[in-house]
Amino acid sequence: MSNETILETEDLTKEFSGFVAVNGVGLRVARGTIHALIGPNGAGKTTCFNLLTKFLSPSRGRIVFKGRDITALPPAEVARLGLVRSFQISAVFPHLTVLENVRIALQRRRGGSFDFWRSKRVLDALNDRALALITDVGLAQFAHATAAELPPGYPYGLRFAVPQAEMPVYLPWLMRQVRDLGGEIVTRRVTALSELFEAGVDALVNCPGLGARELVGDRSVYPVRGQIVRVTNPGITMSVRDEFHPDGRAYVHPRSGDCVLGGTLDEDEWDTKPDPGTAEAIIARCTEIVPALADAKVIEHLAGLRPGRPEVRLESNAPAGGGPRIVHNYGHGGAGITLSWGCAEQATRILRAGET
Numbered sequence: 001m002s003n004e005t006i007l008e009t010e011d012l013t014k015e016f017s018g019f020v021a022v023n024g025v026g027l028r029v030a031r032g033t034i035h036a037l038i039g040p041n042g043a044g045k046t047t048c049f050n051l052l053t054k055f056l057s058p059s060r061g062r063i064v065f066k067g068r069d070i071t072a073l074p075p076a077e078v079a080r081l082g083l084v085r086s087f088q089i090s091a092v093f094p095h096l097t098v099l100e101n102v103r104i105a106l107q108r109r110r111g112g113s114f115d116f117w118r119s120k121r122v123l124d125a126l127n128d129r130a131l132a133l134i135t136d137v138g139l140a141q142f143a144h145a146t147a148a149e150l151p152p153g154y155p156y157g158l159r160f161a162v163p164q165a166e167m168p169v170y171l172p173w174l175m176r177q178v179r180d181l182g183g184e185i186v187t188r189r190v191t192a193l194s195e196l197f198e199a200g201v202d203a204l205v206n207c208p209g210l211g212a213r214e215l216v217g218d219r220s221v222y223p224v225r226g227q228i229v230r231v232t233n234p235g236i237t238m239s240v241r242d243e244f245h246p247d248g249r250a251y252v253h254p255r256s257g258d259c260v261l262g263g264t265l266d267e268d269e270w271d272t273k274p275d276p277g278t279a280e281a282i283i284a285r286c287t288e289i290v291p292a293l294a295d296a297k298v299i300e301h302l303a304g305l306r307p308g309r310p311e312v313r314l315e316s317n318a319p320a321g322g323g324p325r326i327v328h329n330y331g332h333g334g335a336g337i338t339l340s341w342g343c344a345e346q347a348t349r350i351l352r353a354g355e356t
Helices: 045-052 075-081 098-110 120-136 167-180 209-215 276-289 291-295 336-353
Strands: 005-016 019-030 060-065 203-206 222-231 240-242 250-254 259-262 298-308 313-317 325-330
Touching: 005 045, 019 045, 098 120, 203 336, 209 298, 209 325, 222 276, 240 276, 250 276, 259 276, 276 291, 276 298, 313 336, 325 336
Parallel strands: 203 325
Antiparallel strands: 005 019, 005 060, 222 259, 222 298, 240 250, 250 259, 313 325
């Protein structure tokens, strides 16, 4: 990976009639790296992207791309230099085919713009590359359909690679790691942390999930009910999600021995019995976004509770009546796997540094 800086900003600022939406952003992106811009609604994320791609002009500051100052360039010229973006709302040509829509994005490489009097057959040279991209995202069967003919949800999407943890494999691996490092796993029911204040215990890391309501009296923890369906895998290798399906969220996660179809996200629901009607609706939504599931056999219906909380609790305190230091680490909702390693590292730092 190169350390070359490909995109850099200095004091990038945007004001709207006295309101400062982006204030003094200094950004440096190295070639080959991936960055995320994270913040709450209204933080200025979209405005920042509009500045970088020149859909907005900055009130002050400077933008440099590949060593060239692009602060004063128009959006089209910035795009021709290779700085492009994907929009949250799709903008396709509804009466062109899928292949023709993708081919439009490839036409920029031809470098010419005065093609009014030339046959459109000159674009056929781009067909192979366009079809390869379409096939790569599983849309080959729709290549010659117009965008208006696509099933709901198909005109726009994002494709990316992330790790996927299979819990039936991952949890036993974690337990082996603990044992290999000399740890001991004991199954025991407790109703108060003080029951664990035994001789030789220097610290407790409290990860009770929903049990925090009773164990430490944290009533801000609430259940988030999730229902899924496990089915046989008909050969699917790519996870697919539709968070905006009109009938509810839908996701398909293929695993080594099955496919997980979901799902629901019902706050303050304690019922862990799978609902037949909900299961039928999940299967229908998932089959709509992944038609290959039509002949998949149902293996199991499951419903469980995630430990929701307004924010993750990751802090320490010493019990009022004495005892070992306690580090609380719970309230991760449905993001437990994603957040687990980072939260574990922070809990370790708290213990080692004696932070409160």
